[in-house]
Each structure stands twice: as structure tokens, then as C-alpha cells.
Amino acid sequence: MEIPQSIAPPTRICAVIGNPVAHSLSPAIHNAAFEALGLDYVYLAFKVENVKEAMEKVRATENFRGLSVTIPHKIEALKYMDEIAEVDRAIGSINTVIHEQNKLIGRGTDGPSALKALADAGVDLENKTVLMLGAGGAARAIAFPLTGTLKLRQLSMLDINETLLQQLRGDLQRGTSTPITAEPLTGPSLAKAMVAADVVIHCTSVGMHPREDASLVPPELFRPEQVVFDIVYTPLETRLLAEARRRGCTVIRGSEMFINQAALQFKYFTGLDAPVEIMRRVVMEQLQS
Amino acid sequence: MEIPQSIAPPTRICAVIGNPVAHSLSPAIHNAAFEALGLDYVYLAFKVENVKEAMEKVRATENFRGLSVTIPHKIEALKYMDEIAEVDRAIGSINTVIHEQNKLIGRGTDGPSALKALADAGVDLENKTVLMLGAGGAARAIAFPLTGTLKLRQLSMLDINETLLQQLRGDLQRGTSTPITAEPLTGPSLAKAMVAADVVIHCTSVGMHPREDASLVPPELFRPEQVVFDIVYTPLETRLLAEARRRGCTVIRGSEMFINQAALQFKYFTGLDAPVEIMRRVVMEQLQS
Numbered sequence: 177m178e179i180p181q182s183i184a185p186p187t188r189i190c191a192v193i194g195n196p197v198a199h200s201l202s203p204a205i206h207n208a209a210f211e212a213l214g215l216d217y218v219y220l221a222f223k224v225e226n227v228k229e230a231m232e233k234v235r236a237t238e239n240f241r242g243l244s245v246t247i248p249h250k251i252e253a254l255k256y257m258d259e260i261a262e263v264d265r266a267i268g269s270i271n272t273v274i275h276e277q278n279k280l281i282g283r284g285t286d287g288p289s290a291l292k293a294l295a296d297a298g299v300d301l302e303n304k305t306v307l308m309l310g311a312g313g314a315a316r317a318i319a320f321p322l323t324g325t326l327k328l329r330q331l332s333m334l335d336i337n338e339t340l341l342q343q344l345r346g347d348l349q350r351g352t353s354t355p356i357t358a359e360p361l362t363g364p365s366l367a368k369a370m371v372a373a374d375v376v377i378h379c380t381s382v383g384m385h386p387r388e389d390a391s392l393v394p395p396e397l398f399r400p401e402q403v404v405f406d407i408v409y410t411p412l413e414t415r416l417l418a419e420a421r422r423r424g425c426t427v428i429r430g431s432e433m434f435i436n437q438a439a440l441q442f443k444y445f446t447g448l449d450a451p452v453e454i455m456r457r458v459v460m461e462q463l464q465s
Numbered sequence: 466m467e468i469p470q471s472i473a474p475p476t477r478i479c480a481v482i483g484n485p486v487a488h489s490l491s492p493a494i495h496n497a498a499f500e501a502l503g504l505d506y507v508y509l510a511f512k513v514e515n516v517k518e519a520m521e522k523v524r525a526t527e528n529f530r531g532l533s534v535t536i537p538h539k540i541e542a543l544k545y546m547d548e549i550a551e552v553d554r555a556i557g558s559i560n561t562v563i564h565e566q567n568k569l570i571g572r573g574t575d576g577p578s579a580l581k582a583l584a585d586a587g588v589d590l591e592n593k594t595v596l597m598l599g600a601g602g603a604a605r606a607i608a609f610p611l612t613g614t615l616k617l618r619q620l621s622m623l624d625i626n627e628t629l630l631q632q633l634r635g636d637l638q639r640g641t642s643t644p645i646t647a648e649p650l651t652g653p654s655l656a657k658a659m660v661a662a663d664v665v666i667h668c669t670s671v672g673m674h675p676r677e678d679a680s681l682v683p684p685e686l687f688r689p690e691q692v693v694f695d696i697v698y699t700p701l702e703t704r705l706l707a708e709a710r711r712r713g714c715t716v717i718r719g720s721e722m723f724i725n726q727a728a729l730q731f732k733y734f735t736g737l738d739a740p741v742e743i744m745r746r747v748v749m750e751q752l753q754s
Contacts, residue, residue, distance in 0.1 A: 312626060336625055336650070336681065337601060338670035360671040360679035361625065363652060381627035382649040390649035392625065
């Protein structure tokens with residue numbers, strides 16, 4: 177990670193680190209937002225293999241303000257933080273680093289952004305049965321605030337990986353009184369869970385570009401009164417969402433969560449409210465093309 | 466990990482490390498085999514949290530002969546080895562450590578043991594289409610020798626985790642000319658893959674005790690000419706295997722692979738051929754009770 181010499185202080189630097197990062201939308205989104213507000217900030221993208229080294233460089237660069245952290249570094253990054261919220265420690269990963277007074281502060285923005293996407297769509301989760309498909313990193317990030325801050329009737333989780341599933345259930349149950357079930361994802365278990373679910377949150381990568389023809393949920397299982405939220409945002413409307421919409425469900429796109437988390441990162445980096453509509457326009461332009 | 470003082474040299478020590486390890490069958494299997502051959506060996510179980518420390522203790526204990534490594538330490542253990550086969554480095558995990566002349570040698574026995582289970586059942590894989598369900602650690606361990614040493618017609622892999630799937634496909638393709646497809650695991654993709662599959666290898670934890678009523682494959686998809694191999698061995702006959710058997714398939718139990726890998730570890734630890742029938746009897750006694 178080479179910081180360009182032409183960017184002199186006091187220009188504040190932010191960046192996304194990951195591997196790969198070439199296709200990240202974050203530079204376009206954040207730079208458009210910086211420009212819109214006339215901020216002397218620049219947002220770069222670094223392909224990083226050595227996370228520890230990258231964190232040291234941020235720490236050593238006074239005007240380096242923050243990082244977005246993406247795959248595969250979200251788990252390792254947590255190790256190098258000076259400060260971290262309890263919920264992010266429980267989740268076990270972060271996607272945001274704020275460099276403040278020589279300290280690195282780690283934050284996860286995925287969970288709050290998913291909850292905001294649901295709230296913005298007018299979904300009241302109180303006393304609702306939520307079905308979560310997948311028990312990996314994204315599911316963890318959403319499940320902790322979901323069960324820790326809201327009063328659901330029940331959270332049901334399905335995955336084909338029993339280890340992930342039981343670990344997540346165990347970790348969640350220490351911090352909530354919400355009843356949680358975790359079962360192997362099979363045709364029959366999915367059909368049964370779909371009957372009970374008020375809200376479905378799809379947290380796997382099934383249906384993501386370039387595998388756009390895939391969906392975990394057979395369309396006949398959707399009921400019009402259900403809310404279906406897909407965290408996948410490439411394509412903008414996944415097959416899962418298109419089929420749920422056709423069956424009359426309320427659908428929430430992953431792009432909403434993605435925009436929310438970028439806006440929250442912007443707030444962490446600058447202390448200012450993000451120009452959300454500018455950010456949304458950039459995301460839509462990039463994803464519709 | 467405290468090595469009992471009452472075990473004096475020259476008694477050779479072997480052990481399984483993991484977390485948890487309380488229910489490991491390995492001590493019963495290996496101790497029965499040691500006894501049957503009159504070897505001055507003992508096999509212990511250590512619940513280990515710090516893998517590095519455990520490896521240092523093995524290295525510092527001259528009569529410590531070897532380790533079986535189980536969940537969650539199979540990936541980390543690889544870091545502390547002095548010697549490792551190229552295939553195990555590609556797989557990215559090991560389950561066996563041999564302590565030899567102050568060196569730690571890492572080996573993976575899962576892949577060869579799965580292939581032996583197939584060969585012992587008379588399954589000729591040459592020019593066959595193999596469907597692998599799951600792309601996690603166990604799938605990696607089997608897929609590398611499968612594509613690296615045999616001439617399949619095709620390997621198809623299905624998982625709900627696109628990252629695991631594409632990583633495994635990419636890694637495999639560097640070492641084989643076997644055509645490999647990797648797709649999201651959904652009802653339709655599974656149905657389509659089952660039509661083409663000569664051999665199905667189930668590498669997820671679905672159907673494992675205590676979730677014995679689960680199976681990834683709807684029974685109507687099995688054809689009598691198929692071979693179905695489940696790496697899950699608790700219960701001995703999973704629902705997947707029971708349904709495949711009922712539909713006329715040739716079935717191979719995970720216990721076969723489990724016995725093979727214990728026998729291969731025994732060979733690494735002692736230099737002697739394992740008393741396989743003794744080991745099998747112990748496994749059957751433990752799993753049938």
C-alpha cells in the first residue's frame with residue numbers, strides 16, 4: 177500500500193482495503209460525497225495482503241482518516257484495533273477503521289445499516305418471526321443487533337454449515353432472550369421455516385453476479401404478507417427479490433443496506449451527515465450500467 | 466496441555482488436540498490398536514486453545530510421537546510445521562502431525578482416506594462425473610487428490626457460499642485438467658447436477674447427529690446406478706444414505722473414511738500397518754451404542 181506523495185497534508189485520506197478491491201464501488205461513492213460537500217478528502221483503494229502492515233501505515237500517517245475494510249480482511253483487521261464496541265467483538269469482524277488521535281477505532285456498519293434498511297421500508301420487527309438464510313459473516317453482523325436491540329418473536333436460522341450455525345446460535349443466545357432456532361438448510365426445513373416467517377433476510381451469496389439465475393427460495397414459498405430482504409446487491413434486483421415481488425411480497429434490496437453503510441462510514445470519517453442522495457445516485461449509476 | 470508425569474520414556478505418546486475433544490473416538494481407536502500390536506504407545510486427548518504452545522510442547526517432548534488435529538485447529542496447525550506436502554499446502558489444512566528427529570511433519574489423511582473408501586467399495590472413478598456437495602474444509606481435502614490423481618470426466622461442486630466455491634474451483638484448476646463446475650446450491654441446481662452425477666460425495670454437516678432428520682438431497686433425485694458417499698459418520702447411516710439405499714444406490718458410509726484415516730495416522734505414528742479390523746470394531750461399538 178503506497179500512499180501517493182502528491183497528496184500532501186492537510187488533505188485527509190480514506191481508503192478501502194481488500195483483496196481484490198479493483199471492483200469496489202466505495203471510491204466512487206465516497207469521492208462523490210466529499211466533492212458534494214467541498215471537503216478536502218480523498219478516497220483511495222488499496223489491494224492489501226498484509227493487514228498488519230497496512231494498519232501500521234495508517235497509524236503512521238497523520239492525515240490518514242479511515243478505512244473501509246472488505247473481504248478477506250474483516251476478521252483479521254479486528255486484531256489491530258485499539259478500541260472496539262462490544263457488539264463488534266461478539267460479531268467477530270469489522271468493516272470500518274477510524275484513525276483518531278493516534279488510535280485505531282474499529283466499527284461494523286453492516287448490522288446497523290441492515291436494520292436501517294428494514295426501518296426505512298416501514299418494517300416493524302417487534303414480535304415478528306425473522307428467518308435468516310445463512311450463518312456466515314454477514315448473518316453474524318445482522319443477527320447481533322437484530323436480537324440485541326429488538327424484541328422479535330423468534331429468529332430462525334438455516335445454513336448447510338452446522339458449525340457456523342451452532343456457533344452463531346450459541347453466541348447470540350448469551351446476549352438476548354429472543355428464542356432462536358438453528359437448523360440445517362434443506363428443502364423441507366426451508367419450506368417449514370417459510371411458513372412461519374414474517375420477514376426473510378437472505379445473507380448468503382447465492383444469486384450474486386455472475387450467478388444471477390440462482391435463488392435459494394422456491395418462488396411458491398413466498399406469501400404476499402412477507403417482507404423479503406436480500407443483502408446481495410449485484411444485480412440490483414436478484415432473482416430472489418424478483419420472484420418475491422411477483423408473489424406480492426414487500427422487497428428490500430441489498431443496495432439500500434450498501435448505501436446506508438457507506439453513509440455511516442462517511443459520518444465516521446468526516447463527522448458530517450452524508451449526502452445520501454448523491455451516494456445513492458452513484459451506486460445506482462454503477463449498478464445499472 | 467499437561468503431559469502426565471507417570472508416562473515415562475520410552476513410552477511413546479500420541480494425542481488428539483481440538484476444542485472440544487471430549488467426544489473424540491480417536492483415543493479408543495488408537496489405544497485398542499496399540500494394545501493389539503503390543504506397542505508401548507499411549508494415545509491421549511488434549512483440549513487445546515493455544516495451538517502454537519501445544520506444538521512447542523510436542524517438539525520439546527522427545528517421546529511425543531504424533532498428533533491428530535481436529536476442529537478448530539486444522540488450519541492453524543499448518544503454520545507450525547517444518548515439512549508439509551504440496552497437496553496439503555494447497556488444501557490449506559492438516560489433521561496429522563508426526564514428530565520426527567525434532568521436526569514436525571504435517572499430513573492430511575482425509576483425502577486419501579476418502580479415495581480409499583471409494584476404491585474399497587469397487588468404485589472406479591475414471592471418466593465419471595462426480596458431484597460434490599459443499600466446498601468447505603472437508604470438500605477441499607477430498608477434491609484435491611480427487612482431481613489431482615484421477616481422471617474424472619467432470620467434478621461439479623455446489624455450495625451456498627460463493628466465496629468458498631470460487632476459491633476452491635480456482636485453486637483446483639491450477640493443478641488439474643479435469644473440467645470443474647462450481648454453482649450455487651439451490652433446488653434447481655441440485656436437481657440438474659443429480660441428473661449428471663455418477664458419484665455423489667456429501668461434504669457438508671447436514672444430517673449429522675443430533676440433526677439426524679436432515680438431508681440435502683430430495684430422495685426422488687437418486688438413481689439406482691449412482692454411488693452416494695456421505696462423509697458424516699454420526700449416525701452411521703445418515704438419512705441421505707438411508708434414502709439413497711432405498712432408491713437402489715450403492716452407498717458408502719463416512720465411518721469407512723473415518724477408519725481409513727485413523728489407520729493411515731496409525732501408520733504414520735508407528736511405521737506399522739494398522740490392525741484395521743480392530744479399529745473398525747471399536748468404531749462400530751462406539752457408534753452403534
